[in-house]
Amino acid sequence: MRRQILALALLAVCTGLPAAALAQAVSLLGEGGIFGAGSALVPVRHAPPVMQDAPDTDEGAGPSLFAGREGASLFAPGTPRAERMRMREGRNGLGHGPAGLRLSGTSAFFAASVRDLIARAEAGSKGYDAVQHGARIPPPRRPTEMSIAEIYAWIKATPRQPHAIGRYQFIPSTLRRLVNELGIDERTRFSPEVQDRLADLLLEEAGMGAFLAGSIDRRSFMNNLAKIWAGFPNSSGKSHYHGYAGNRATMTWAQFSAKIDSIFPG
Structure with a gap:
C-alpha cells in the first residue's frame, strides 16, 4: 500500500x-x-469473429476465438480498444458513432492486399455487389446502391435463405455487429468504402495487428482468417467449415500460403 x-x-x-x-x-x-x-490499464473487449458463410442466425458465437491477443492492433498499436472507439470522424455518414478507425501507411497497404485475397476467395467477379448465390430472392438493387437499413429490410423480408452480401460476404449477424461497433448510421450507403471499413475490423479480430507485430506467426494468422472466411482453407487443406451448409475452400493451402507470402514477404 x-x-x-x-x-x-x-x-x-x-x-x-x-x-x-x-x-x-x-x-x-x-x-x-x-x-x-x-x-491492463483499460480492459479490451474482443468481439467474437463469425464465419461469413454460415447460415443466418442471430445467436451469439460464444467466446472470442482470439482472446488474449490484444497486445497489438491493426489500427493503432498499443491503443486500447475503448480509447479507439471514442474516436470519431464526420465524413460519409461514418461520424454518427465511434467510427474513427482509419489505416495508413504499411497497415493500409497490407489490409488492402488481404482484402483483395478475401474477395478472390469469397465474392468472385461481382465484387462489392456480390450476393450469396443461394439467395432465391436477391436485393431489389445492387448492394452498393442500397443503404444499410435497406439491406436489413431485405434480410427481414426474405427469411429462410442465405443473405451473405458484399465483397466480403457479410452475414446478417456479423453485419449488424460490425455496424454497431463502428457506430455507422444505418442510413449510410453500403459503399465500397464502408465494406472495406467493416472488413478491416474483422482483420483486426483475426489478429492481423498481432501478426504484423510478431506476436503470432503466419500459420496462426492464416488459420484465423479461415475461421472467419470459409473460402479460405485452414492448415488441414480444407475449409474450417468444410461440408457445413455446402462450404468448401476455394483455393488450396499452398495457394493461400503463396498469396500470403507475396503480401508479407519475409
Whole structure:
C-alpha cells in the first residue's frame, strides 16, 4: 500500500493531475490497479469473429476465438480498444458513432492486399455487389446502391435463405455487429468504402495487428482468417467449415500460403 501511495504521488507530480483524480482512476481499475503485475490499464473487449458463410442466425458465437491477443492492433498499436472507439470522424455518414478507425501507411497497404485475397476467395467477379448465390430472392438493387437499413429490410423480408452480401460476404449477424461497433448510421450507403471499413475490423479480430507485430506467426494468422472466411482453407487443406451448409475452400493451402507470402514477404 505504501508503494502504491508513493507511486500515486509521483504520477500526480509528473502528469499535473490532482492526486484525488488519479486515486479515483486507480480505484476504478480494481484491486490490482495500474500497479498490479500484468494488469491492463483499460480492459479490451474482443468481439467474437463469425464465419461469413454460415447460415443466418442471430445467436451469439460464444467466446472470442482470439482472446488474449490484444497486445497489438491493426489500427493503432498499443491503443486500447475503448480509447479507439471514442474516436470519431464526420465524413460519409461514418461520424454518427465511434467510427474513427482509419489505416495508413504499411497497415493500409497490407489490409488492402488481404482484402483483395478475401474477395478472390469469397465474392468472385461481382465484387462489392456480390450476393450469396443461394439467395432465391436477391436485393431489389445492387448492394452498393442500397443503404444499410435497406439491406436489413431485405434480410427481414426474405427469411429462410442465405443473405451473405458484399465483397466480403457479410452475414446478417456479423453485419449488424460490425455496424454497431463502428457506430455507422444505418442510413449510410453500403459503399465500397464502408465494406472495406467493416472488413478491416474483422482483420483486426483475426489478429492481423498481432501478426504484423510478431506476436503470432503466419500459420496462426492464416488459420484465423479461415475461421472467419470459409473460402479460405485452414492448415488441414480444407475449409474450417468444410461440408457445413455446402462450404468448401476455394483455393488450396499452398495457394493461400503463396498469396500470403507475396503480401508479407519475409
